[in-house]
Structure formats: structure tokens, C-alpha cells
Amino acid sequence: MSDNEFIKIKNVSKKFDDVVAVDNVDINIARGEFFSLLGPSGCGKTTLLRILAGFEYPSSGKVLIDNVDVTGITPNLRPTNMVFQNYAIFPHINVKKNIEFGLRKEKLSKDALDKRVKDALRMVQLEGYEDRYSNQLSGGQRQRIALARALVKQPKVLLLDEPLGALDKKLREEMQLELRKLQRSVGITFIFVTHDQEEAMTMSDRVAVMNKGKILQISPPRDLYNNPKNLFVGDFIGQINFLESEIKSIDSNNINVLINKLGEHTLTYSGNINKEESIVCAIRPETIQIGNNPDQIKSDITIKGKIANTSFYGNMTYIYVEIEGIAKTLMVSTSDALEGLTYDSECYININLKDIRLIKKN
Amino acid sequence: MIRYWEKIYAKSENIKAYALLFPALLMVILAMASPMLLTFVTSFHTQVSMMEIDTTLTLGRYKDFFSKPVYTTLLGRSIKISFFVTLVTLITTYPLAYYIAFYVKKNKMLWIVLMTLPFWTSYLLRVFSWKVILGHKGVVNSALMALGMIEEPLGFLIYSQTAVVLTLAHAWAAFAILPLYVSLDKIDKSLLEASYDLGNSKFQTFWRVTFPLSLPGVIGAILIIFIPTVGDYVTPQLVGGTDGRMLSNMIQALFGRANNFPLGAASAVIMLFSVSLVALIVTYVTRKVSMRMS
Structure with a gap:
């Protein structure tokens, strides 16, 4: 077994009555990896996580962890532990007893037990909280206790079910960094479920994007952003403009594409696309440059438009540009000052061919 | 006159609370508290004859209770x-x-x-x-x-x-x-x-x-x-x-x-x-x- 196949999810499907929640999913996860399952609600990511935890059994397929088939094994006998979405801190016992809860089987001496609890609390920076009860903790503290309670068991895999969802934005960003740091220091494989693309991107080694029970793409965050394999992934991760396009011809290195209102252009051909397939061109808003003079910026394509709207985000501004013949306004983001680029004013947008990605429609 | 009371009612949370509580309170006093108090007081009396009760306060009945094993x-x-x-x-x-x-x-x-x-x-x-x-x-x-x-x-x-x-x-x-x-x-x-x-x-x-x-x-x-x-x-x-x-x-x-x-x-x-x-x-x-x- 190689470390790259520490967790093997082999052709796993899960049906609830007639609904297919997880559809023939096949993933290998490496030892010590921070792996995220990303997708909109109802995409099956939580079901897949629960299959890994043992709360659900797959209708077909297998799950192997560290070379052991755990498909039919109950959660209490698996080398996995979970951090629940609502943290599930036992309300009738204090923090210390919560953390000890999973250690009973190890039959530790009182001193050893105290030390384990103390270490776990230090790890999540909540030393001295032993005697508190769940209702005396803030959301962020509960989340840390849930983390400590799961990690104190030293599982082979830690499963996290949207654990940051209930926290406010500032705390969430703080916890993202902390979680990543913690994962590196304990070296345990983390599988993280989230619907927040930013969260998945900032923390993960690799991200699997799911929709309707299927895995659409598994890539490192940067790849996922720069080279989305399909419309859904491109649209789900970050902001993107899609332009209707048509393939004119393909030769060994080049592909000729007619892009709606932008004319026919030759792009580098990277394979994977047949001439008959219907495609769109995808352009990230930050790769488009904007100005109020056609000769201001040198670029491969320059086209005239009218500003339909602008929204200011502090570090940058989104500008929505109306172009005659294109139904949807084009989104452009810029961090520059916007002299003369105000609502209803004329503008020119500049696109370089290297920033255009071809994506199959289906 | 009515407006005057309405004003007072609206102003004071206490009056509002007691007014709402009154019917239940009356019921509890009449049907629970007073019979219990009556029972409690009676337990310190003495039955003299068929119709007659001596109302001098005494612990005698409690002694009776604990002195007879039944x-x-x-x-x-x-x-x-x-x-x-x-x-x-x-x-x-x-x-x-x-x-x-x-x-x-x-x-x-x-x-x-x-x-x-x-x-x-x-x-x-x-x-x-x-x-x-x-x-x-x-x-x-x-x-x-x-x-x-x-x-x-x-x-x-x-x-x-x-x-x-x-x-x-x-x-x-x-x-x-x-x-x-x-x-x-x-x-x-x-x-x-x-x-x-x-x-x-x-x-x-x-x-x-x-x-x-x-x-x-x-x-x-x-x-x-x-x-x-x-x-x-x-x-x-x-x-x-x-x-x-x-x-x-x-x-x-x-x-x-x-x-x-x-x-x-x-x-x-x-x-x-x-x-x-x-x-x-x-x-x-x-x-x-x-x-x-x-």
C-alpha cells in the first residue's frame, strides 16, 4: 500500500429509497492529507462523510482505511472520529468528562487520563476549562472542545462536518488558519466537509467538488480555480464569466474558437475536447482589464461596453459591463482607482487569449 | 374614569401581572390553600364526642398516630x-x-x-x-x-x-x-x-x-x-x-x-x-x- 491510498473509497453509492445521495464515488486520500468535500447543500457530501464514519452503510462499493476494509464496521470500532456540525458536546457532563468520554476503553490511570485531557485542552488553547459545562461555552469554544474530544482519541482519520458553519466570519477565518496549523502538527488525515468554497480553498491540500451525488473534480485548490473541468466547478469556485462559443477547427497544437461577439481566435489546444462538443469560454473577472480608452492597454482582444453597475469591496471593485449582443453582463474586477469609470459611462475591456479557458458544456 | 385605570394598567407591569394572575390565584386560595390550612389546624384539635371537637391546640393526635403500630x-x-x-x-x-x-x-x-x-x-x-x-x-x-x-x-x-x-x-x-x-x-x-x-x-x-x-x-x-x-x-x-x-x-x-x-x-x-x-x-x-x- 502506498501512502497515497491511505483511504480508498471504491465505487461507493448510497441510495435512500429512490434518491441517489452518493453516486459511484471513487476517491483515494493520502496519509496526512487535508482533504475537503465541497458542494452545495444536498450534494451528498455529508452522506459520504457519514459513510466514512460508519453512520451510514453504502448501498454498494467499499471503504478501506489503512488497508482495512471498514465498509460494514460500526462507528465505535472504526479508526475515525468526527467533529459534528453542532459540535454535540454532552450537556450533562463537564468539559473534562467530555474529553475523557472516548478514552474509557484505554483503561488509563487517573494521572495518565488527567494528562491526556490537559494536553488536549492545551492543543486547542482552552487550558483550565475542565470544569465548564457546554452551556457555559461560546460557539467557538464548543467547537474547540469537540475537536479536542475527537483528537484525544488519536484517530487515523478525523472527519469534520461543516464545523465552522455556525461561527461568525472573523472567528471562522481565524479557525481556518488554526485548523490547518493543528492538522500539520498532529499529522492526522483530515476530511473536511463544507459548502463554503473559500473555506475549502484556504485549508485543503486537495478539494473534491461534488454535485448531485457525483464527484466533478478532485484537484489542489489552485488547479481547481485556474483549470475548472466543467461549468459547475467553474461557476461554484469564485467568480467567472461564461461566453457562448463554437469550435471551428482543431489541429495538433491549436484550437480555433468563435467566441460570441469577441470574434474567432486561436487558443492553445490541450486535448480532451472533440470538435463536435459544445463548449463555452470561461474568463475570470480579475484577468480582464478595463479602461476608458481603447489604446490604453495592449491586449489580444479589446471590446467596447457600457458600465451597468459597480460594487465596491474595499480591496477591489466589481464592475459589471454591458456589451451589445451579450445577454449577461461581463464581470470585471479591479483594484485600481476608477477614474471616469462610473455608472453608465463608456469603457473598453481587454482580454488576453492566455486567460481564456475552454470548458465543455456537459 | 375607565381611561384612568387603563392608563395605570398599561403603565405598571406589576399591576398587569397581578390582574392576569388573579383568577388562578383566587382558585388556588379557595380550593387548595384554605382546605389544606384547615386540615393542618384540625390536626391539632381533639375529637371529644360524636359532634364535638375541642379546639385547644395539642400534639396529641400526632402522638396517637405514632403510638399505635397500625x-x-x-x-x-x-x-x-x-x-x-x-x-x-x-x-x-x-x-x-x-x-x-x-x-x-x-x-x-x-x-x-x-x-x-x-x-x-x-x-x-x-x-x-x-x-x-x-x-x-x-x-x-x-x-x-x-x-x-x-x-x-x-x-x-x-x-x-x-x-x-x-x-x-x-x-x-x-x-x-x-x-x-x-x-x-x-x-x-x-x-x-x-x-x-x-x-x-x-x-x-x-x-x-x-x-x-x-x-x-x-x-x-x-x-x-x-x-x-x-x-x-x-x-x-x-x-x-x-x-x-x-x-x-x-x-x-x-x-x-x-x-x-x-x-x-x-x-x-x-x-x-x-x-x-x-x-x-x-x-x-x-x-x-x-x-x-x-
């Missing part, structure tokens, strides 16, 4: 019978409540209503039907005899403490199911999953998480059953026989044929305090024990 025996028996009624009811209703809370997915309310269906008939009718079931020629005895499992009717089934316990346990089951169900249904299912995930079997999870979290319901059920059954006198009278007589039957007699209101009142007061004490102890012990378990 009263303390009956008190002990009342508490013992109620204890077993509570135990039997809890053991039989907890699994039902558990089943509805965790395994019934649809129409939970319908299940609850079905559980309480027998309690829509009169209490007396149900006690009488237990007489039919447990009697010497009743359903249980005839069935066992027909099967040849016993030679003659089982004597302890009717007119015994067993009969009182069985009948009362059945009569009060509906009142136990509701608090148990509510406390079980409220338990966050992810807590059970968390326990399971942390290495506990389903059985361990029950004793370490489910049961301790259902304690408010268990204590509620204990109080709801224990307190009123100690004072029940209809069931012991109908199915208890001499062996199943409880203190409340004696109190009834003291206020009736025996015509000793002060001693009856003193017995009632003693019972009230004993019940409160036992209820407190039970609550405390249950809480302690469950803390130890988890």
Missing part, C-alpha cells in the same frame, strides 16, 4: 406500594416512550394518543376490569388452569398488594409516558452518534448519554406517579383486600365511620410530609446515581 404500618405500606407502582410503571413505559421517540418516524402524535386511549374510559371501570382479569375465576387464573399449569387459582393475584400495584401501575402509565417521551424526544440525536463515534456500544451509549439526558422526564414521571398513588384509596379498596389496605383507606375511615376528624387530619399531614420527603430523596438519589454512571 398507622405507621399502613404508612410504610402505602409508601412501599407506591414505590413498586412507580418502579413497575417506569420499567414498562420507558421502553414504549423510547420506541416512539427514536424509532417512530411518522405520526408520533397518533402513537401517543393510542397509548393513552385506554385512559379515556373511567378510572373505576378500569379497576373493575382488573378485577375481572385477576379474580379467582378471572381471565388469568382460568387460562392457567385450563392449560394445566396450576391446580387451583393463584391467591396472590387479587385482594393483595400485588393486585394494587398492578392496577395502579396500569392506571398511571399514561401519565408516565408523556414526560418520558418529551425528555427522550428532546435529546439531540447527534449526541448519541457522538457517543457511538467515540467508541461506545449502543448499550453503553444508552447508559452514558440517553438515560442521564432523559432524567428530567424520569424524575417527572416518578413524582407524577408516586405522589398521587400514595394517597389513592379507591384501588386498594376494590382490589386490595385486607392485605392491600393503605393509609388513605384509614384516613377515609377516620373522616367517615370512625368519626375522628383530628386524627384523620393528623394522618393526612404526616402523609403529606412523608411523601414530600420520599420524593425529594428519590429525585436526589436518581440524579446522583446517573451522574456516577456517565
Whole structure:
């Protein structure tokens, strides 16, 4: 077994009555990896996580962890532990007893037990909280206790079910960094479920994007952003403009594409696309440059438009540009000052061919 | 004038609160507090003759109660019978409540209503039907005899403490199911999953998480059953026989044929305090024990 196949999810499907929640999913996860399952609600990511935890059994397929088939094994006998979405801190016992809860089987001496609890609390920076009860903790503290309670068991895999969802934005960003740091220091494989693309991107080694029970793409965050394999992934991760396009011809290195209102252009051909397939061109808003003079910026394509709207985000501004013949306004983001680029004013947008990605429609 | 009062009413939260509380308060004072106070005062009096009561305050009736073994025996028996009624009811209703809370997915309310269906008939009718079931020629005895499992009717089934316990346990089951169900249904299912995930079997999870979290319901059920059954006198009278007589039957007699209101009142007061004490102890012990378990 190689470390790259520490967790093997082999052709796993899960049906609830007639609904297919997880559809023939096949993933290998490496030892010590921070792996995220990303997708909109109802995409099956939580079901897949629960299959890994043992709360659900797959209708077909297998799950192997560290070379052991755990498909039919109950959660209490698996080398996995979970951090629940609502943290599930036992309300009738204090923090210390919560953390000890999973250690009973190890039959530790009182001193050893105290030390384990103390270490776990230090790890999540909540030393001295032993005697508190769940209702005396803030959301962020509960989340840390849930983390400590799961990690104190030293599982082979830690499963996290949207654990940051209930926290406010500032705390969430703080916890993202902390979680990543913690994962590196304990070296345990983390599988993280989230619907927040930013969260998945900032923390993960690799991200699997799911929709309707299927895995659409598994890539490192940067790849996922720069080279989305399909419309859904491109649209789900970050902001993107899609332009209707048509393939004119393909030769060994080049592909000729007619892009709606932008004319026919030759792009580098990277394979994977047949001439008959219907495609769109995808352009990230930050790769488009904007100005109020056609000769201001040198670029491969320059086209005239009218500003339909602008929204200011502090570090940058989104500008929505109306172009005659294109139904949807084009989104452009810029961090520059916007002299003369105000609502209803004329503008020119500049696109370089290297920033255009071809994506199959289906 | 009316506007003036309206203004005052709207302004003061206190006046508003008392005004809303008034009808209930009046009812409680008239129907609960004053009779209890009357009973309490009467317990310090002395019955001189048939119609005459000496109202000089004395502890004599309390002395009477504790000097004659019959009263303390009956008190002990009342508490013992109620204890077993509570135990039997809890053991039989907890699994039902558990089943509805965790395994019934649809129409939970319908299940609850079905559980309480027998309690829509009169209490007396149900006690009488237990007489039919447990009697010497009743359903249980005839069935066992027909099967040849016993030679003659089982004597302890009717007119015994067993009969009182069985009948009362059945009569009060509906009142136990509701608090148990509510406390079980409220338990966050992810807590059970968390326990399971942390290495506990389903059985361990029950004793370490489910049961301790259902304690408010268990204590509620204990109080709801224990307190009123100690004072029940209809069931012991109908199915208890001499062996199943409880203190409340004696109190009834003291206020009736025996015509000793002060001693009856003193017995009632003693019972009230004993019940409160036992209820407190039970609550405390249950809480302690469950803390130890988890």
C-alpha cells in the first residue's frame, strides 16, 4: 500500500429509497492529507462523510482505511472520529468528562487520563476549562472542545462536518488558519466537509467538488480555480464569466474558437475536447482589464461596453459591463482607482487569449 | 374614569401581572390553600364526642398516630406500594416512550394518543376490569388452569398488594409516558452518534448519554406517579383486600365511620410530609446515581 491510498473509497453509492445521495464515488486520500468535500447543500457530501464514519452503510462499493476494509464496521470500532456540525458536546457532563468520554476503553490511570485531557485542552488553547459545562461555552469554544474530544482519541482519520458553519466570519477565518496549523502538527488525515468554497480553498491540500451525488473534480485548490473541468466547478469556485462559443477547427497544437461577439481566435489546444462538443469560454473577472480608452492597454482582444453597475469591496471593485449582443453582463474586477469609470459611462475591456479557458458544456 | 385605570394598567407591569394572575390565584386560595390550612389546624384539635371537637391546640393526635403500630404500618405500606407502582410503571413505559421517540418516524402524535386511549374510559371501570382479569375465576387464573399449569387459582393475584400495584401501575402509565417521551424526544440525536463515534456500544451509549439526558422526564414521571398513588384509596379498596389496605383507606375511615376528624387530619399531614420527603430523596438519589454512571 502506498501512502497515497491511505483511504480508498471504491465505487461507493448510497441510495435512500429512490434518491441517489452518493453516486459511484471513487476517491483515494493520502496519509496526512487535508482533504475537503465541497458542494452545495444536498450534494451528498455529508452522506459520504457519514459513510466514512460508519453512520451510514453504502448501498454498494467499499471503504478501506489503512488497508482495512471498514465498509460494514460500526462507528465505535472504526479508526475515525468526527467533529459534528453542532459540535454535540454532552450537556450533562463537564468539559473534562467530555474529553475523557472516548478514552474509557484505554483503561488509563487517573494521572495518565488527567494528562491526556490537559494536553488536549492545551492543543486547542482552552487550558483550565475542565470544569465548564457546554452551556457555559461560546460557539467557538464548543467547537474547540469537540475537536479536542475527537483528537484525544488519536484517530487515523478525523472527519469534520461543516464545523465552522455556525461561527461568525472573523472567528471562522481565524479557525481556518488554526485548523490547518493543528492538522500539520498532529499529522492526522483530515476530511473536511463544507459548502463554503473559500473555506475549502484556504485549508485543503486537495478539494473534491461534488454535485448531485457525483464527484466533478478532485484537484489542489489552485488547479481547481485556474483549470475548472466543467461549468459547475467553474461557476461554484469564485467568480467567472461564461461566453457562448463554437469550435471551428482543431489541429495538433491549436484550437480555433468563435467566441460570441469577441470574434474567432486561436487558443492553445490541450486535448480532451472533440470538435463536435459544445463548449463555452470561461474568463475570470480579475484577468480582464478595463479602461476608458481603447489604446490604453495592449491586449489580444479589446471590446467596447457600457458600465451597468459597480460594487465596491474595499480591496477591489466589481464592475459589471454591458456589451451589445451579450445577454449577461461581463464581470470585471479591479483594484485600481476608477477614474471616469462610473455608472453608465463608456469603457473598453481587454482580454488576453492566455486567460481564456475552454470548458465543455456537459 | 375607565381611561384612568387603563392608563395605570398599561403603565405598571406589576399591576398587569397581578390582574392576569388573579383568577388562578383566587382558585388556588379557595380550593387548595384554605382546605389544606384547615386540615393542618384540625390536626391539632381533639375529637371529644360524636359532634364535638375541642379546639385547644395539642400534639396529641400526632402522638396517637405514632403510638399505635397500625398507622405507621399502613404508612410504610402505602409508601412501599407506591414505590413498586412507580418502579413497575417506569420499567414498562420507558421502553414504549423510547420506541416512539427514536424509532417512530411518522405520526408520533397518533402513537401517543393510542397509548393513552385506554385512559379515556373511567378510572373505576378500569379497576373493575382488573378485577375481572385477576379474580379467582378471572381471565388469568382460568387460562392457567385450563392449560394445566396450576391446580387451583393463584391467591396472590387479587385482594393483595400485588393486585394494587398492578392496577395502579396500569392506571398511571399514561401519565408516565408523556414526560418520558418529551425528555427522550428532546435529546439531540447527534449526541448519541457522538457517543457511538467515540467508541461506545449502543448499550453503553444508552447508559452514558440517553438515560442521564432523559432524567428530567424520569424524575417527572416518578413524582407524577408516586405522589398521587400514595394517597389513592379507591384501588386498594376494590382490589386490595385486607392485605392491600393503605393509609388513605384509614384516613377515609377516620373522616367517615370512625368519626375522628383530628386524627384523620393528623394522618393526612404526616402523609403529606412523608411523601414530600420520599420524593425529594428519590429525585436526589436518581440524579446522583446517573451522574456516577456517565
